[in-house]
Amino acid sequence: MKMQEKCLPCVVNQAIKVADMVGMKEKGNLLRRVFSYLSKVDYNAITSPELIGEIFSIIKEETGNQDPYKETRQKYNKMFLERLPAYEKEIEQSKNPFEEAVKYAIIGNVIDFNPIHELTILDVERHFKRLKGENLEINDAALLRKELETAKTILYLGDNCGEICLDKILLRKIKAMNPKVQIFFATRGAAVVNDSIEEDAYLVGIDEVATVVSNGDSSLGTVLSRTSKEFLQIYEKADVVIAKGQANYECLSTEKKNIYFLLMTKCQVIAKDIGVPEMKMILKRSDALKK
DSSP states (O other): OOOGGGHHHHHHHHHHHHHHHOOOOHHHHHHHHHHHHHHHHTTTTTOHHHHHHHHHHHHHHTTEEEEEEHHHHHHHHHHHHHHHHHHHHHHTSOOOHHHHHHHHHHHHHGGSTTTOOOHHHHHHHHHHHTTTSSSSEEEOHHHHHHHHHHOSSEEEEOTTTTTHHHHHHHHHHHHHHHHEEEEEEBBBOOOOBBBBHHHHHHHGGGGGTTTEEESSSSSSSSOOOGSHHHHHHHHHSEEEEEEEEHHHHHHHHTSSOOEEEEEEEHHHHHHHHTSSSSOEEEEOOGGGGGG
């Protein structure tokens, strides 16, 4: 999915927000570097997640902080870990525990800290309460389940902090359905906004149900041309890829691979591309395979 001009204000706002977070009073040089970079970008050859990754690298250099969201990630990971038993109980009591686990994993995608979606804990709880009563706007859960039951290798592309605790519940469900399946859980290769990195995955115990692997890149999503050889080998081998979040959709929506996208449509750009309203839950198999 190509970069959209409507994404540019979010990119600039992110730079300002992070600078404020780390107490940076003089932002002139940071903004000059950001605008200099933006002036040279080929917008027909870059995705928004890749662009944000580059800008975030500039932010880290200028602020002298290599992981501005570290405390935020730890806070939300621990908060959702404490709530996992209650969530799992609710899922098991539902009519369709697998689909409910999928739904909870998608609801977890509301945990987002970019400038447009500044969510508090109360906001997250409010979204959970509302969304648990809604259906998936696009629901390929039956097709996904059928494929997961016979898959030999699955690659699960994680997204935000906190959210990965809900991913863990879904991963347990997958493993229970197909005990022999090999599951890989991929994180970002370096800190970028509040996206999960390897230490987050280990903190919440993803390694109990999957092999944790870094994708080797600091982009916001999964930019295949920038990922490591190890990651690419796993990607190519996987029978099923589960891609969480908008950034992974932006990066992989045109890939001719068996990918299932699990996300909330949190902005107009993504919602329009998929053809649904904003703030809807999506479980969608890649259209690229149909072309």
